[in-house]
Amino acid sequence: MKPAPFKYYAPTTVPEVLSILKEHGYDAKVLAGGQSLVPMMNFRLVQPAVLVDINNIPDLSYIQNYEKGIRLGAMVRHSQAEHDSQIKERVPLLHETMPQIATTQIRNRGTIGGSLAHADPSAELVAVTTALKARFKIQNLEAERWVPASEFFVGLLMTTLEPEELLIEIEIPGLPSRSGWSLKEVARRPHDFALMGVAAVLTLDKKDRCQSARLVYLSAGDGPLVAEEAAALLQDQEISEDLINAAAEKAATEEIDPGSDIHATADFRRHLANVLTRRALAEAYQRAKGGK
Amino acid sequence: MENTFAISVTVNGTPYQRSVDPRTLLSDFLRYDLGLTGTHVGCEHGVCGACTVLLDGEPVRSCLLFAPQVDGHEILTVEGLGTLDDLHPLQEAFRETHALQCGFCTPGILTTLLPYLEENPNPTEEEIREAISGNLCRCTGYQHIIDAVKLAAENMNP
Numbered sequence: 001m002k003p004a005p006f007k008y009y010a011p012t013t014v015p016e017v018l019s020i021l022k023e024h025g026y027d028a029k030v031l032a033g034g035q036s037l038v039p040m041m042n043f044r045l046v047q048p049a050v051l052v053d054i055n056n057i058p059d060l061s062y063i064q065n066y067e068k069g070i071r072l073g074a075m076v077r078h079s080q081a082e083h084d085s086q087i088k089e090r091v092p093l094l095h096e097t098m099p100q101i102a103t104t105q106i107r108n109r110g111t112i113g114g115s116l117a118h119a120d121p122s123a124e125l126v127a128v129t130t131a132l133k134a135r136f137k138i139q140n141l142e143a144e145r146w147v148p149a150s151e152f153f154v155g156l157l158m159t160t161l162e163p164e165e166l167l168i169e170i171e172i173p174g175l176p177s178r179s180g181w182s183l184k185e186v187a188r189r190p191h192d193f194a195l196m197g198v199a200a201v202l203t204l205d206k207k208d209r210c211q212s213a214r215l216v217y218l219s220a221g222d223g224p225l226v227a228e229e230a231a232a233l234l235q236d237q238e239i240s241e242d243l244i245n246a247a248a249e250k251a252a253t254e255e256i257d258p259g260s261d262i263h264a265t266a267d268f269r270r271h272l273a274n275v276l277t278r279r280a281l282a283e284a285y286q287r288a289k290g291g292k
Numbered sequence: 293m294e295n296t297f298a299i300s301v302t303v304n305g306t307p308y309q310r311s312v313d314p315r316t317l318l319s320d321f322l323r324y325d326l327g328l329t330g331t332h333v334g335c336e337h338g339v340c341g342a343c344t345v346l347l348d349g350e351p352v353r354s355c356l357l358f359a360p361q362v363d364g365h366e367i368l369t370v371e372g373l374g375t376l377d378d379l380h381p382l383q384e385a386f387r388e389t390h391a392l393q394c395g396f397c398t399p400g401i402l403t404t405l406l407p408y409l410e411e412n413p414n415p416t417e418e419e420i421r422e423a424i425s426g427n428l429c430r431c432t433g434y435q436h437i438i439d440a441v442k443l444a445a446e447n448m449n450p
Contacts, residue, residue: 001313001315001316001320002315002317002320002336003315003317004315005295005313005315006314006315007295007314008295008297008314008315008358008360010360010361010363031358034356034357034358034361035338035353035356038317038337038338038355038356038357038358039337039338039356042317042336042337042355043337051314051358053358053360053361055361079350102426103341103425103426104351104404104408104423104426105338105341105344105351105352105353105404105426106338106353106426108347108350108351108352109352109353109356109357189425190422190425191425191426
């Protein structure tokens, strides 16, 4: 037995989950896909007294269109999102992100909601939902609330989720016309945790100037790191190679806050951020120009 | 904390009923409770791929599932592929091309490839490398595994 003992619940409805969470508070952990939680339990880094398995709740695996974009139930698995034609059409950045997340075996189990609630700063979905200004529906037994991605992630593996709350839905608006997007990352091995990555979203006005830009980094701090000053450099400007280089330089040297570890030094991560930002912005710009 | 959970699961076509401690990993359940030791346990945190089995036809890490989670589901392990006298064409191709040395990673690679080749009958070398990127092999350098997959694809879809 690798994990420490726990009491196992397998509820089949959301209200059941919420009442178990209310009863057990901080002693309980929600088991979604388990692709991050179970490794931590196997190492006994996490030892919940109560495990609430939400894999038997069929109502949390939907993918729906709404007028502005896509709504995903929290238990949509990565492989389900990866092959969904509505996501491909309406939120292409998310579609392109999916195959870059972990391996096939992990994507067959891992869930969108689980990855977001885990809030690993090296997770692609954490950066991408922040870049796309997604918002999250959260419930407890008494009420529901909506939290924008920009306020949901509050620190290393930390979110605004309270122990008695459950993440229910992820709402991702589509991008305006004349928008381009890109996700670029570097990992030592394909599908391993990225040493550095950036999600770029760019929208052009009628004169081909930058109407809005967003750069969000993964593995660059304690949470998704939004480079606001670099984006401000682009604002209302005509996009050029020099401007892209200046924005990349600003983000990489002044805004991100990567750490050093066995995999890469902070300096190397800053170097990667600079190069990846240039590539991501160039691709996003091309796509924005192409998509009238 | 005494708490057991009764599960019914079909493994390689055979139904089993067992009572388990919920913290039993599926990999350990297969090996210890059912005696199916073909599923190998490597890293036990979802990196190496040695413990890959098919859950309702999809490759998953059996070290990252608890046994109660497969209640009512179907599992296929490497024992469900072929027998010594009647190897699956994929196994035959691995033997033919010397695609294993110690063999520790092989069950996980076979179970990963089984549904993959059904969906992708003629993969390119690059696609094969992508398909097995979730499985570590420390002996072969992968080249002979690639050869085996190409051969298996030919033999399975003549």
